[in-house]
Amino acid sequence: MNRHVNAIAGRLSLRHPQRRSLEILDRITEIAPPGKAADVAAMLAAIRSEFPSVTDFERDFPSLCFALATGVGKTRLMGAFISYLHLAHGIDNFFVLAPNLTIYNKLIADFSDRNHPKYVFRGIAEFAIDAPSIITGDNYDQHDPRSGTFLGGVRINIFNIS
Known part of the structure; x- marks a missing residue:
């Protein structure tokens, strides 16, 4: 697992569903690295191979949805995702x-x-x-x-x- 996931999860005191979502994002960026020249169809195929519920991006770029219950902390998860994407991938x-x-x-x-x-x-x-x-x-x-x-x-x- 990416060292950034552990650091961010600890620093932000992520709850289990938030941490699990961050782990999924980490895995997705591992099998389908973000980038401007990315082949969207190839990315979808790679992601679908491990996450069969992802059937379509519905856009001309990778687009994913993470479902969390009310009150779990979707805003904090956005902060965790932004932190991760910046620290791990330079976005x-x-x-x-x-x-x-x-x-x-x-x-x-x-x-x-x-x-x-x-x-x-x-x-x-x-x-x-x-x-x-x-x-x-x-x-x-x-x-x-x-x-x-x-x-x-x-x-x-x-x-x-x-």
Whole structure:
């Protein structure tokens, strides 16, 4: 198992279903490494060989869904996934889509306010040193994301559909 999985699961105090989801993501990225030049059909075949419930990405890019019960901590799991993908695979750009304004505002607080009780990156040392940039509908036009000085190397775009 990837050393990042153990570190992230411990630092974020992931519950069993969250940790299991992170382990699945780790295995998926092992058998179908992320990348821009990836063959999506080959990735689907590789993933389906170990996870038969994955029958289609429904997009022109790999797209997966993790089902967790209410109250298990899907937002914390998003933080764990972002941490893992950044630390293990060097991915720096993320997009989170909120279904409504209430969840949108909650996500912004959970991802950006280090003093918030549900801050999703508490314990991730790399983000304590260089916090992710949170890009929202309110600030997306205020910075040049290509400059590399946009508050950090990791950029999390949080937008809402309404």
